[in-house]
Amino acid sequence: MTETRSFTALSAKLDNRSARAGVIGLGYVGLPLAMAIARAGFAVVGFDVDPKKIEALEAHTSYIDAVSKEDIADAVSAGRFTATTDFAALADCDVIVICVPTPLTKHRDPDLSFVEATATAIAERLRPGQLVVLESTTYPGTTDGVVKIILEKTGLQAGSDFFLGFSPEREDPGNRDFRTATIPKVIAGDGEQALALMTAFYGAVVDTIVPVSSTATAEAVKLTENIFRSVNIALVNELKTVYAAMGIDVWEVIDAAKTKPFGYMPFYPGPGLGGHCIPIDPFYLTWKSREFELPTRFIELAGEINSAMPRYVISKLAEALDVKLGKALSRSKVLVLGLAYKKNVADIRESPSLRLIELLHERGASADYSDPFVPQIPKTREYQALMGMRSIELRQELLADYDAVLVATDHDDIDYKMIAAVAPLVVDTRNVFAKLGLNLPHIVKA
Incomplete structure (x- = not known):
């Protein structure tokens, strides 16, 4: 040199x-x-x-x-x-x-x-x-x-x-x-x-x-890391929908599967993808691959599955309201629990909770959110209509006004036992209540 x-x-x-x-x-x-x-x-x-x-x-x-x-x-x-x-x-x-x-x-x-x-x-x-x-x-x-x-x-x-x-x-x-x-x-x-x-x-x-x-190799390393996560999360999200139709709890399946000491790595389903990397980065490779006339079907399919999760969750919520409470989603008041894209942070970038609230509004429901880390929704690129919404304090007397609580983010510092005791219906996308042993008839997994 x-x-x-x-x-x-x-x-x-x-x-x-x-x-x-x-x-x-x-x-x-x-x-x-x-x-x-x-x-x-x-x-x-x-x-x-x-x-x-x-x-x-x-x-x-x-x-x-x-x-x-x-x-x-x-x-x-x-x-x-x-x-x-x-x-x-x-x-x-x-x-x-x-x-x-x-x-x-x-x-x-x-x-x-x-x-x-x-x-x-x-x-x-x-x-x-x-x-x-x-x-x-x-x-x-x-x-x-x-x-x-x-x-x-x-x-x-x-x-x-x-x-x-x-x-x-x-x-x-x-x-x-x-x-x-x-x-x-x-x-x-x-x-x-x-x-x-x-x-x-x-x-x-x-x-x-x-x-x-090379710099191109280093750029590919980052994409590979996040594509790996995106594809595996899409897999368990799809398994969630299939197993739910069969009456099988996907979280129980994953917990048992991860006891295998080799050849398996646990990933967990949720209401959709969030954060600044996983929902976005795979599509950078998808775009670049067009230059070489090569398809990226696996990556694009994973993106489609993960992007469809918020709508799946809302459909499960609507079904639970109808079956458990005999009430239409359009006449219901729903509290979305957790706005951040992951637990115990204030980061709302690409958070599926924003899409969940938007879908609730589109279906005619009244929707609020509660998140101790996000007191107010700031300006975002895609959800400007939600800007200014404020977090609802989780108090027992306020919680009783809602027909359902939709758990989107499982922050640790939440009184889940109080929610289970007060809310008429809980739709849990994070399996948080089962982890606490709260397997109650009005708690539905989605």
């Missing part, structure tokens, strides 16, 4: 921790990463277009469960973290990490507008001796075919003047067993020098790095 002057200078800065890092996008991925970089001894500048996030961070307030206010205060007091909306500060950063959203369009095509806009902002300040890293989940070829092209329009060349890499994020909101530094980090560089710089940087930040041969 022939070292360029830019490579030698940046390598020295990474070795002695004098390199300044910039993290663009201070959400569920970017903020924990920024804190990990600061703990590793680097100075970090966090960038975000949302001034409210910057104000919160300047007040040492965290809006993400994985980052405490003490984490922020420690990083700031050590002189290792600042946050800003001013992208001009990118010029002073030696390492720039892109952690912006990569959603889908209405037609399930990749929306790379945030990545493209960010790469353009970097290009306006790009200088020799910088390492630019994409962490946003995307289809194979994005780093080389999108980001690199934008950056090289400056006249600077990747691999000699500046360096380019990809490292997929692996954050799991609400998981207390892992944090950014303890999750093995897949890394790739555009060329030998870029990979060496990626190794030096991320090797200082996380406990374990996993180098792969």
